[in-house]
Amino acid sequence: MSAAADEKETGRIEAFSDGVFAIAVTLLVLELKVPHLADGGADGSLGRALLAQWPSYVALVTSFFTILVMWANHHRVFELVHRVDAPFLYANGLLLLVVTVVPFPTALLAEYFRKPGASVAAAVYAGTYVVAGVAFQLFWRTAISGRRLLKRNYSEERVQEISRRYWVGVPGYAAATIAAFVSVYLTVAICVALLVVWIAVSRRG
Amino acid sequence: MSAAADEKETGRIEAFSDGVFAIAVTLLVLELKVPHLADGGADGSLGRALLAQWPSYVALVTSFFTILVMWANHHRVFELVHRVDAPFLYANGLLLLVVTVVPFPTALLAEYFRKPGASVAAAVYAGTYVVAGVAFQLFWRTAISGRRLLKRNYSEERVQEISRRYWVGVPGYAAATIAAFVSVYLTVAICVALLVVWIAVSRRG
Amino acid sequence: MSAAADEKETGRIEAFSDGVFAIAVTLLVLELKVPHLADGGADGSLGRALLAQWPSYVALVTSFFTILVMWANHHRVFELVHRVDAPFLYANGLLLLVVTVVPFPTALLAEYFRKPGASVAAAVYAGTYVVAGVAFQLFWRTAISGRRLLKRNYSEERVQEISRRYWVGVPGYAAATIAAFVSVYLTVAICVALLVVWIAVSRRG
Amino acid sequence: MSAAADEKETGRIEAFSDGVFAIAVTLLVLELKVPHLADGGADGSLGRALLAQWPSYVALVTSFFTILVMWANHHRVFELVHRVDAPFLYANGLLLLVVTVVPFPTALLAEYFRKPGASVAAAVYAGTYVVAGVAFQLFWRTAISGRRLLKRNYSEERVQEISRRYWVGVPGYAAATIAAFVSVYLTVAICVALLVVWIAVSRRG
Numbered sequence: 001m002s003a004a005a006d007e008k009e010t011g012r013i014e015a016f017s018d019g020v021f022a023i024a025v026t027l028l029v030l031e032l033k034v035p036h037l038a039d040g041g042a043d044g045s046l047g048r049a050l051l052a053q054w055p056s057y058v059a060l061v062t063s064f065f066t067i068l069v070m071w072a073n074h075h076r077v078f079e080l081v082h083r084v085d086a087p088f089l090y091a092n093g094l095l096l097l098v099v100t101v102v103p104f105p106t107a108l109l110a111e112y113f114r115k116p117g118a119s120v121a122a123a124v125y126a127g128t129y130v131v132a133g134v135a136f137q138l139f140w141r142t143a144i145s146g147r148r149l150l151k152r153n154y155s156e157e158r159v160q161e162i163s164r165r166y167w168v169g170v171p172g173y174a175a176a177t178i179a180a181f182v183s184v185y186l187t188v189a190i191c192v193a194l195l196v197v198w199i200a201v202s203r204r205g
Numbered sequence: 206m207s208a209a210a211d212e213k214e215t216g217r218i219e220a221f222s223d224g225v226f227a228i229a230v231t232l233l234v235l236e237l238k239v240p241h242l243a244d245g246g247a248d249g250s251l252g253r254a255l256l257a258q259w260p261s262y263v264a265l266v267t268s269f270f271t272i273l274v275m276w277a278n279h280h281r282v283f284e285l286v287h288r289v290d291a292p293f294l295y296a297n298g299l300l301l302l303v304v305t306v307v308p309f310p311t312a313l314l315a316e317y318f319r320k321p322g323a324s325v326a327a328a329v330y331a332g333t334y335v336v337a338g339v340a341f342q343l344f345w346r347t348a349i350s351g352r353r354l355l356k357r358n359y360s361e362e363r364v365q366e367i368s369r370r371y372w373v374g375v376p377g378y379a380a381a382t383i384a385a386f387v388s389v390y391l392t393v394a395i396c397v398a399l400l401v402v403w404i405a406v407s408r409r410g
Numbered sequence: 411m412s413a414a415a416d417e418k419e420t421g422r423i424e425a426f427s428d429g430v431f432a433i434a435v436t437l438l439v440l441e442l443k444v445p446h447l448a449d450g451g452a453d454g455s456l457g458r459a460l461l462a463q464w465p466s467y468v469a470l471v472t473s474f475f476t477i478l479v480m481w482a483n484h485h486r487v488f489e490l491v492h493r494v495d496a497p498f499l500y501a502n503g504l505l506l507l508v509v510t511v512v513p514f515p516t517a518l519l520a521e522y523f524r525k526p527g528a529s530v531a532a533a534v535y536a537g538t539y540v541v542a543g544v545a546f547q548l549f550w551r552t553a554i555s556g557r558r559l560l561k562r563n564y565s566e567e568r569v570q571e572i573s574r575r576y577w578v579g580v581p582g583y584a585a586a587t588i589a590a591f592v593s594v595y596l597t598v599a600i601c602v603a604l605l606v607v608w609i610a611v612s613r614r615g
Numbered sequence: 616m617s618a619a620a621d622e623k624e625t626g627r628i629e630a631f632s633d634g635v636f637a638i639a640v641t642l643l644v645l646e647l648k649v650p651h652l653a654d655g656g657a658d659g660s661l662g663r664a665l666l667a668q669w670p671s672y673v674a675l676v677t678s679f680f681t682i683l684v685m686w687a688n689h690h691r692v693f694e695l696v697h698r699v700d701a702p703f704l705y706a707n708g709l710l711l712l713v714v715t716v717v718p719f720p721t722a723l724l725a726e727y728f729r730k731p732g733a734s735v736a737a738a739v740y741a742g743t744y745v746v747a748g749v750a751f752q753l754f755w756r757t758a759i760s761g762r763r764l765l766k767r768n769y770s771e772e773r774v775q776e777i778s779r780r781y782w783v784g785v786p787g788y789a790a791a792t793i794a795a796f797v798s799v800y801l802t803v804a805i806c807v808a809l810l811v812v813w814i815a816v817s818r819r820g
Contacts, residue, residue: 015220016637023433027641027645029306029309037322042322044325046321068295072294090680090683093680096640102644104647107649116658117660117662220425223422230510232437235437242527246522246526246531249530404496440645447732450727450730450731451733455732456735475708478705485627489620
């Protein structure tokens with residue numbers, strides 16, 4: 001294929017992936033449930049019911065920004081790549097699969113945050129990000145494998161530096177998963193902290 | 206990065222944001238519920254049930270055009286910007302978060318419009334647009350901050366003029382939020398009026 | 411604005427609209443409900459339950475292709491336009507609003523097709539397309555108004571010819587709406603017939 | 616139309632189709648249901664409930680990658696095409712219709728996998744891919760018909776070779792459909808095997 005066709009091909013996979021990220025992030029709102037109150041919300045009961053749903057809001061905001069960070073990183077990988085092949089296409093697909101799934105553990109955590117099943121729900125929530133981290137690694141390794149797909153102007157040091165940076169997520173979220181059996185709040189705190197770290201790191205470009 | 210890469214980068218964030226706006230606007234329809242009638246809709250009961258849902262239709266149309274106006278303004282900011290950085294990316298993300306959330310207060314208002322919880326629901330509805338207005342301000346301030354991201358050909362006067370214009374929304378929606386405790390109809394009337402103002406203002410370009 | 415900026419602007423509104431069309435068409439699937447059977451689907455009861463849902467399938471297929479035809483026509487209007495202004499933007503928004511709403515009357519018709527409320531549901535279904543037709547006319551009239559937005563190379567005859575063609579839908583769907591009070595099957599038959607006509611007409615280019 | 620206009624037109628239909636594929640793939644997550652447990656998930660009951668949903672996960676992953684493979688093939692057809700006409704547009708629409716429907720049989724299979732209705736659900740699931748395969752053939756035949764739409768630089772041998780390759784899916788999924796009346800596991804095994812074959816075949820380019 002010509003360089004122009006390669007670029008078009010790469011652009012189309014990127015656009016498709018962007019679509020999946022955009023939809024996954026927007027579907028999170030379906031997790032927010034309108035409370036159905038027998039008293040129709042009299043005497044401020046609607047306000048109290050909405051406030052009581054705060055774990056839903058925390059879960060939604062955390063998931064939203066986590067997907068956004070994944071999108072920003074995904075985007076950065078595509079900047080380094082000048083063409084795609086089948087392994088890259090399916091590694092990208094695997095990553096997108098995990099992204100599309102995120103609304104499910106988000107809803108699960110929101111539902112069970114203050115119930116006996118909280119630890120399991122929180123472990124599934126953080127565990128999804130462990131899987132996402134592994135999928136991202138696989139995606140990144142496929143992208144750099146043999147430097148077949150990489151643009152010329154990236155030094156091996158730069159590639160290795162990025163590889164190290166992307167590994168941070170997996171042990172972090174693994175710790176958050178284990179922490180679920182100590183305290184659900186700890187899991188959420190670690191997830192939020194990792195998010196802040198990611199955003200801070202990505203500011204350095 | 207080169208100017209071409211900057212433009213591609215900016216274009217991709219704009220396309221991603223467009224996707225989120227388009228999905229948020231389309232998910233509003235999920236708020237419309239098919240009435241489940243025990244009599245199967247005999248003797249015109251389906252017609253009456255559908256008419257009784259009119260707050261859902263008002264809420265949907267208002268939210269639809271409010272998101273559309275936000276999209277048009279979002280678009281206008283991107284016209285002024287020639288490159289993006291991490292703060293802009295996350296300020297944009299925050300704005301998109303509020304946009305994706307809009308279907309929730311819309312469904313809430315529709316559900317409680319004629320129930321005792323109406324004031325709370327209306328306050329949450331208008332309050333969401335207050336938050337959206339603040340998020341938009343943050344997004345706009347980040348875009349113009351230090352003029353790092355702005356294209357050259359915009360005068361400081363033009364930038365200040367736009368800044369003033371964008372502030373209109375926040376006090377307007379704050380008034381609509383407070384009005385909810387007087388009358389839900391007043392809240393909706395203010396929201397619709399603000400929408401008409403926005404559309405009229407945007408016609409002037 | 412420069413011609414290039416005009417074209418980018420037009421392209422972005424077209425891409426946003428495409429997103430809304432694509433999502434509306436895909437959300438139709440949410441109308442298909444998995445039957446919940448007390449016997450778990452024993453003795454072929456699942457097969458019978460799925461077959462009994464045939465009005466859902468007819469409604470989905472009809473709505474899908476009707477939206478697709480609207481998309482193709484929408485696309486054709488954008489081919490004639492070289493720039494956009496605020497009235498065009500909001501006329502386009504109104505059309506998109508009706509498109510996003512289509513999954514609701516589709517689900518309504520599917521639910522009530524064989525119940526006493528069938529006439530009302532069918533009238534709402536076909537009535538939505540009357541509204542869509544009027545919105546399309548408004549959109550088209552805004553596009554050609556004063557020829558401000560039209561590309562140079564379209565003759566007045568060509569524009570008038572298209573205007574006439576687009577009017578066909580409104581009386582056709584109005585007839586289908588009235589027919590609902592005679593027979594629901596007649597409404598569906600008219601809608602399908604109109605669809606076939608539209609597809610045949612669009613083949614002529 | 617000019618070659619540039621043809622290319623823009625083709626690109627727009629491709630982008631619209633990409634949107635539908637991206638949304639269909641993301642809507643699959645709505646099939647995953649948060650278990651509602653009376654005991655709030657005490658004593659590990661949430662964990663057991665989540666594990667018991669494994670058919671949902673298998674169905675989601677299988678459908679996800681099947682749609683992804685269809686997307687990759689769809690993309691390949693567009694690479695061969697330099698312009699579109701109305702028959703191609705509607706053949707593409709028919710294919711997209713089947714793609715948007717996939718979340719429904721996926722949810723059906725997940726719900727009935729371990730109930731008496733399993734064979735019917737599995738037959739509907741695999742049967743949907745038979746229909747998708749036929750729709751894909753129709754789409755492909757329309758694309759190559761009379762070579763009106765094909766780019767010049769594809770030999771007749773290459774076209775015939777691709778035609779043969781695309782036929783593999785239909786008898787394969789037909790076998791999976793029939794197998795549903797022997798064993799649901801066999802149906803799933805055949806679907807997964809076909810997926811692996813498709814991915815392996817697509818690696819050869």
